[in-house]
Amino acid sequence: MTKVLMKGNEAIGEAAIRAGCLHFFGYPITPQSEVPEYLSKRLPEVGGQYVQAESEVAASNMIYGAAGVGMRVLTTSSSPGISLMAEALSYIACCELPVVVVNIMRCGPGLGGILPSQSDYFQATKGTAHGDFDIIVLAPSSVQEAVDLTIISFELAEKYRNPVMVIGDGMIGQMMEPVSFPDKEIGPPLDPGDWGLTGCKDRPRRIVNSLYLDPDLLYQQNIKLKEKFELIKQNELRFELYNCDEPYDLLLVGFGMMARICKTAIDQLKAEGLNVGLFRPITVNPFPYEACAEAIGRSKSVISVEMNMGQMIEDVRLANVEGKPVDFFGKTGGLIPAVEEVQDKVRESLAAMKK
Template sequence: MSEKVLMKGNEAIGEAAIRANCQCFFGYPITPQTEVAAYLSRKMTKIGRVFLQAESEVSAINMVYGAAGAGVRVMTSSSSPGISLKAEGISYIAGAELPCVIVNIVRGGPGLGSIQPAQSDYFQATKGGAHGDFNMPVFAPASIQEMVDLIQEAFDVADIYRTPCMIMGDGMLGQMMEPVEFKERVKRELPDKPWASSGLNGRKKHNVINSLFLKPEQLEDHNIKLQEKFKAIKENEVKYELFSCDRENDLVMVAYGTTSRICKNVVRLAEAEGIKVGVVRPITLWPFPAEAFEKTIDKTNHGYLSVEMSCGQMVEDVRLCVEGRKPVNFYGRSGGMVPHPEDILEKVKEIIGGAK
């Protein structure tokens, strides 16, 4: 059994990537995720792998494209404005069906915003992430241990479906320290990569990898193929947690990442006042866990409360899942402000009509 080690979130991301056999990292410094690159800069070259600080985020994501096209495991990381700069490259990677992992440690926005934690990149991540008809799996860890586990899961999912995958944390998860255990994972069956440009598997002819289709009929066929892949991801890769939802509740909160941890404290505070609330925690933000709402909708008397560190982005997906069958409310803080459990509880009381 492996021992637990106290690590900062960003450094744990780097170590998890190494243990997931990431061979290349390309990135550019930006707060609050710079320690990911700093950690990998110290470790990667010592074990014969590639670390390169690119001259910009645009360069970094195109280097990711090249390494992924060669068939090796590759990762980049950044924070909100940096992800925006990578957006064109992310779309090219998705169009070319290349596996990679992209880490976004979200900070407050829009614009340069702040270096404080936020969840205001939800739309950017889940509604495609860049131009064109595509989606990518987005994992939202709520602890450093889960961040470690999901980094390794994301590499597997990327290889299985030939897709970019995103880990979306926030500045608090990146900067905090918690004990983590690097456990042996159940190995998933991964496909070979005969499509790669590097001559893997004894291939004798060159593979040309791009996302350009000049004939509209060909591009439409390619898009239909991509949509079938996204359908398979929706069917097989949804992850979520139900907390205190095995009972009838006055209200069910919906939250992910750091905010979900705060909401679990709200559950305990509410119980002390005779109020029953539960938490639906999406772990995959795309695909969004519609099934979690089917399991809880008949057990919540006053519907749902989406709690976010944003101005209300995930609330739209909650409403799509609920389909008007129960009320969906919103409570959020933005700009790097973190919700307080007591303030969320006051919102719960307002919705249900006061304490019991």
């Protein structure tokens, strides 16, 4: 089909429509504001609903309500805005409602800056909010992959009735690349199954609620969520191996945009006769530990490359069952590690190994 040139943020908006999501609640924040901008124009064209909430707190509770009544729904924000959505995400996870949230990460902490970062890895994968629950987290590395993963997010959210988050750094949201979309202009509506609050005429009423005063019932709900996540771990791991077919002495681990920079570094190092592999987790929660362990097993050492102060490195260490040396390279504050900086780190590491 005909390719179009789109910004990551616009493409995520269009991908949601193609997945059949006609409801968006959100609040503008750089560098994701083109998602609401785009959807405010496009949703009325396709009979959808766009609401700019008064804050991210409101937007996150609006998606809670929309999902509760069986609507396919999206919200998007950037780092500080996602922090404000934390409470509602915990409620949504407890109530087992399908929602998709996109975080186009900017640099923090605090109000931070508007430039790209990957500093919300911990927030997305470990500590989204209070209580025991997990969300599925996907990390695209190109605009096309942002489209594909947004569509997959809705499928996963509905298959497991669980929140799904797509995390991209600011650059993924802002950069423009050619993309193609599924031919179907608008996906079919969500099936509210036996849980959606669709009106209880002629059937028993349903309740969407996260308050459990009976400890046994709340414990059972926690077990149910845990078992569900175990199933997700078994079925939904996604990752990419790059330049791992030939033997390599060093493995880089990077996600999202950083993986892209690593690939360029690897291609250029190959010309120098240095063979370096890349492991790119696409599901960062659940993290593909076994596949990562296998890739580390074939290497002498590992470098986790991230646009933060070292977050995913903790998962890399968990995957490092053989105890290989694990190093880190990263920057934050909106600074993007350059291709040469990654290469210098690789050369330094390889030279140290020879000593």
